[in-house]
Amino acid sequence: MKTSSQVRALGHPTGRPEGNLLVSPATTPPGSWPVLAAQLFNERMLDSTNLFPCVFGVDAVRKETLRYAFIPNGSQRVPVLAEALRQFTDIAESLGRRTSLVCFFEFDPRLDSMEKHREHFWSLLRDVSATDMATWPEDISQDFDDPTWEYSYNSTPMFVVANTPYHVDRRSRYFEYFAITFQPRFVFDDLKGGTATGDNARKVIRDRLAKYDTAERTPLLGSFGEAGNKEWEQYFLSDDNEPNPPGARCPIAHAKISEPTS
Template identity: 45%
Template structure:
């Protein structure tokens, strides 16, 4: 993804798209396979990365493109005469080649202009300067060089390790399908506002990604003190402050109080189970990562997997069996089923590290109601 986009639609065309347009106009059928390959890659990238903010642009640009290209698409060549033009029949072979090239070019242009519009929207939201240009990506290739790219590469290797299967089969499936989304939370600009921006982008597109998706957020740094108590309290303070940036209503079916059985962290109208991975989880390997990483799983990921159902019970059985061999720490007693009267979701967000680290028994956030304060 481009780090910066110019205001004009023409300037928003990527190098690949411009090359494709020029090449397909000139080469005809000889370029067919190359054209198809390039357009397929462009469309896949567009589908993965563009939010619904840009969608309104695509039909408009596509229609304009067809109108502009109509003479050639219908087999007529244009001959300029001064300020006017005349139309004459074009050889049939050229008609087909030009028609295909023009249609594909129009599609590419519509996606590229859509991306330009989306990134300009993001720029306006941050006061004319994007706080993190590559804030939401879908693959290693889209990540900036540095710790961001290293984080995705190592995360992918971990989830897709066939020799040591990762316990969360939902995360593994999403990684394999390419439906995970990755974000990078920089220190500059404030972690809470950066995370809120990520969640806003993700909740706009998550339902279009299918029922196997999550947002994985890698953090540039975390708490100053390197111990579980400090990490735990920083985690809950961050969720609380991030929630204050949410302009959407809390889902009516989800409780705002962590001690309620129907509590789940919510943002952008989506209830999401949160998983904290840290560099301190040396025994509970399923919760370890080299830098603090928060994963937000929309609750709709678990639709049809409720406790008592065949699919849900089978999935839980597989996950718990993998946890028993993956972790050096015993399977946590905090794991439970959403909605059960004795289950507390918040206890599963940041798990302890077995016998070597204990987590406070009380959630630092009493409620996610507007104006609520965290516990000291």
């Protein structure tokens, strides 16, 4: 937990940007680039000829239980992302079982490679965590390498997915804008391995992934709580299936508060 002075030091002077930052899939967001980002995302999720692998995400767009947030460049990037997460986690359970927050980021010419997106992604998660004044969820480990660790904000554990314009073969992780999706842990409560619902959902998603992605299924994908599983390794996937080096640690543990470098 951080003190208020530490939060202000991160560019979060009052703790919260003003106004509601969340937009439903059927709502037109303000500004030209947010309109385009939302349109491209909706079209991709609802494409009937090129089926997106995550059937629950598609269903959430149709039912309007997803929420979008649009994150600007500059000094407000971290405070706006943090506030969007706070607003979403406050209402997530009321939106229904299948919900997520999709955060679209304004184009930044400094992020001109996959690796720069990766570095910025981890820095953002670390920087946002530093603004979190809530207690850590009791049932979530604080050990990054424990199979029951998950990224958490406002006492809400969430699986995180990064999309970039530089994903080519792993098309399920491609998007025209840099985007981060936060999926509350409760979304998966009825999809556990070993259950009929969970096993069927995994089969459908994996079958779709095999058709959607050119890249082979990554061995990093696992199930929360299973021995050997590391959630953080699944957040930002590369196009290849190269394993992490032995002893690799979650970048949140040592990421620095930073802006993208030119």
